[in-house]
Amino acid sequence: MNKLFIFFMMALFLTSAGCTEVQNNTNENAVSDTAIVVYLSYGAFTLPEMAVQELVVNLTAVNLSYYNYQNELTARYVKSIDQETRDNLISLLNNNSFMEMNDQYEPQEGQTVVADTGTVEIQVIQSDASKIIKIDPYSPEYMPEKLREINAALIELKQYAMTPSENEVKETASQWIMSAPTYSFDGSDLALEDYQVSTENPGEYTLNYTFTSSHGGYGNRSDQMVTQVITEHSIEVVLYNRNVIFATIDDVWDEVNQVMLEKTVTMKSQEMNCSQTPWQTWYADGNINFFKEPTEEELVIAYFGTVYNIEVSDLSQTSLDDGNCQYTIKVKESAVETLTEMGWQEA
Structure with missing residues (x-):
């Protein structure tokens, strides 16, 4: 009986030791809660x-x-x-x-x-x-x-x-407006009218404000002849995370680049093979790499931006009865001449 008891205790000890060893190995390969x-x-x-x-x-x-x-x-x-x-x-x-x-x-x-x-x-x-x-x-x-x-x-x-909080976004936008040339020259009474978070592009925020200027015009007008007239303005500011990427006053003035906004023109392509467009050929030749397969619009934007330094948007495609396709894009007015030489026409 004593021998049986001793054998049982030894077996229990060895089993416990084995379990302890396995547990220690597991802990060595584990990330702790305090890591x-x-x-x-x-x-x-x-x-x-x-x-x-x-x-x-x-x-x-x-x-x-x-x-x-x-x-x-x-x-x-x-x-x-x-x-x-x-x-x-x-x-x-x-x-x-x-x-x-x-x-x-x-x-x-x-x-x-x-x-x-x-x-x-x-x-x-x-x-x-x-x-x-x-x-x-x-x-x-x-x-x-x-x-x-x-x-x-x-x-x-x-x-x-x-990602900033809503208050941080509003504070960033208002501080940017007040330090920008137009408002800092003669602006007052800045008021937030609308705040929106993009559902398609996380981290993008659009804020609309109104303010009053005591003179006409935009930007820093210290070296200009200006009319002293109370002028009401609206400004739309777009932020990505904490950075202002776009700001327009009264839909006519680019407050980021300090220029009047260019007119946007819709251009229409000639008929072309849907699977052999210039941008598809350019991509197939290995001129650009993407982390994942690009959409048609992503490829068009990359093609015109890289090859011609033309900013395009709002791509649309129409499939024709003969199996070809026709495309429309929106570009700034300054790009119309280049696209016309390539066979595109104003829509």
């Missing part, structure tokens, strides 16, 4: 002030920092992170076995090498075991599916950090 997650990108073809981009997810906040080529801080955005969002990120890292992935991913034989996208490093920092995964050059194409999921989640957090 710090870093998403670092650099080396891409981008603005100098955004040369290095660092996202840090700690226990309470998401920190997004931008640095220039001299490693000087150019911008920083900090937003709180709720417990559920952080828990979901840690669970994703563990469920996708982040700690067991390769240390580096790069193009394999037969894969196209993507240029100018830089390098991305995803890092988990914790007391017992840390890990860095490098994707060089950066492209989701070079990542396994589980790493792509992690990458997408961190990009989403990066966008979240960049």
Whole structure:
């Protein structure tokens, strides 16, 4: 009986030891609840002030920092992170076995090498075991599916950090207007009339204001002869995240570029083979690369913008009875002559 009891206790001890060993191995390959997650990108073809981009997810906040080529801080955005969002990120890292992935991913034989996208490093920092995964050059194409999921989640957090609150958007827009040439010259009584968030382009905001000027005209008129007359104005400001990308006063004045707005003209193409358009041929010849297959409009915009420096919009396509297609686009008046020489006509 004693021998049987001793044997049982030894077996229990060995079983417990084995379980403990397995548990320790699991912990070594796990991302802890207190881990710090870093998403670092650099080396891409981008603005100098955004040369290095660092996202840090700690226990309470998401920190997004931008640095220039001299490693000087150019911008920083900090937003709180709720417990559920952080828990979901840690669970994703563990469920996708982040700690067991390769240390580096790069193009394999037969894969196209993507240029100018830089390098991305995803890092988990914790007391017992840390890990860095490098994707060089950066492209989701070079990542396994589980790493792509992690990458997408961190990009989403990066966008979240960049996204301003409604009050921040309004403050940015109003401060921009008041410091812009037209309002700063003689404007007063700035009032917000409308605020809209784009449902198609996240991060894009349109705000409409009214204000009063004590003189006629637009811009800085200090060196002009102006009429002293009370003038009511409306201004539409479009922001992407925290940056003003477009602003027009009374639908006639470009406050960003300080010029009168050009008239927009609709141009119509000649009949052409639907699958052998100039932009499709240009794309097939390898003149441009996209991360994903472009839409027809994306390709047209890229083609005219790159080859002719013409800004186009509102592409429409009409299929004709003979199997050909005809296209219409909108361009600025200054581009009409170039398009006419290419066989396009005003619609």
